[in-house]
Amino acid sequence: MNDWKKRLYDGYISTGQAAGKINRETNLAISNYPFYKQLIKKHLFQSKNIVIADLACGHGALIYCLQQLGFKNVQGVDISPEQIKLAHDLGIKSATCLDMGSFLKEQNKAFDVVFLMDILEHLEKGELLALLDQVYVSLRNDGIIIIHVPNAEGLFGMRIRYGDLTHENCFTSRSIEQALNACGFHHVKCFEDKPVIHGAKSLIRRILWELLTATSRLLLTAETGFTHHILSQNMLVVAKTSVATT
Secondary structure, X not given: OOHHHHHHHHOOOOOOOOOOOOOOOOOOOHHHOHHHHHHHHHHOOOOOOOOEEEXXXXXXXXXXXXXXXXXXXXXXXXXXXXXXXXHHHOOOOOEXXXXXXXXXXXXXXXXXXXXXXXXXXHOOHXXXXXXXXXXXXXXXXXXXXXXXXXXXXXXXXXXXXXXXXXXXXXXXXXXXXXXXXXXXXXXXXXXXXXXXXXXXXXXXXXXHHHHHOHXXXXXXXXXXXXXXXXXXXXXEEEEEOOOOOO
């Protein structure tokens, strides 16, 4: 890793890049994570006994939500000492300070689900493919990879792309599918990050999103002839190891 990037990761919280106002006195509540709650309920298996890895887990918010929803076999790693310390202060002990490559090195068909939330944009293209290859080997048959990345097609996607000095790239649905297919994954599906409805304010935001993006969708359809466009700043991507359809 470059020295400048390590310097930024080592101070990921103190430089204001991560965790916001969360501190050791914070009382975590799953109601504060409507996006994670919806993601877990929509995309994970019904069994609570599946084995899950959260790569680049940060301060452990996703791990916390998974555990609150009954998933106990969850491990997380992150290379930021500040983030892992905060995770431990918050009571999330299954988070470890370790780089993803080292963690995956001996994990052959160990996991049912691997999360890569807001991490692939930090990698150069060679690193990206190498990591996806490792993840593929670490997943069991019918395993699932769940990814969250900046969306280059989004109306404000560059806000995320350049919102962190450690970001190296961003993706469209086509480019992330290209990368995943090259590493053996199948059935790649990309989803727009629409505002999650969890109250009156979020309902208004969702209505405004649908109304105000309609013109851009129509314009893109007129140019391309396609109707499925992802316009949010980030997008969620789900793929499988198996070629069999479900």
